[in-house]
Amino acid sequence: MTVTQAADERLVRIGEVARGAGVSVRAVRYYEQQGLLVAERSPSGQRLYRQDAVTLVRFIQQMYAAGLTSQRIAELLPCWDSGHTDDRQRAMLRAERARIQAKVDDLQAALDRLDEVIEITDTHP
Amino acid sequence: MTVTQAADERLVRIGEVARGAGVSVRAVRYYEQQGLLVAERSPSGQRLYRQDAVTLVRFIQQMYAAGLTSQRIAELLPCWDSGHTDDRQRAMLRAERARIQAKVDDLQAALDRLDEVIEITDTHP
DNA sequence: CTAAAACCTGACGTTGACGTCAGAGGCAAG
């Protein structure tokens, strides 16, 4: 025993990752280009991912949807899968959190404004 | 009496509107170009607005912040200041409302994910 | 009167996360 971590992980190609995470193949390549995702390569040059890459891609997508830039996500990922950060990273995390919270508040206010209009126009047939 | 609505509204120029609403002069011109805002013109061609234009610009900004396009805002504005809509407009209003609500949910989920990371990294000095 | 500040009309530049197209391989099935 003590075989050097045979790790018989089933490696999947980019199409399967994309479908699994609900994004385009182009997007997955883009994430790699932005340094958010690493892939092994087959002898012929095709990207090979572990299945948990799907989870990672979903996370990346969620952060994009929250308005984080590739840069911020790149800074965030080490915190995510290592659980260890320095002061600068913690400050960034809190700043992003505050930004998202502010955005939620803005959206909520916009919802209220829209609801006013909807209510008025619904009671004015 | 019965003078044809003298309306001695104090008209203001674009700079004042922009400052009042907290946007750039360029933005106000852009809103006009998108058909969201109408302005009288002075003899020399400068735009003149009633003071309530500030309120309108703020509303436009809020809708932009909520992710509505110029097109949608243009469709929405008549509902806002006339309080009367047709079926298509009501459907649009509800659709936008649903979109924004979905976005709020996404942001909230992202906030939760970020909080997980923050909590973990804060308890791991 | 004059200089600064504000305004005008174009029109090109920016940003970010991809979409899309071109051209060239790779890979299992029949």
Add this chain to the structure above:
DNA sequence: CTTGCCTCTGACGTCAACGTCAGGTTTTAG
């Protein structure tokens, strides 16, 4: 073998709400 699907690397296109620069007129402060 070849058909068809997947993948590769560039590299240009997109979209939307403005930013910004150029070159000229207008209004205001002193």
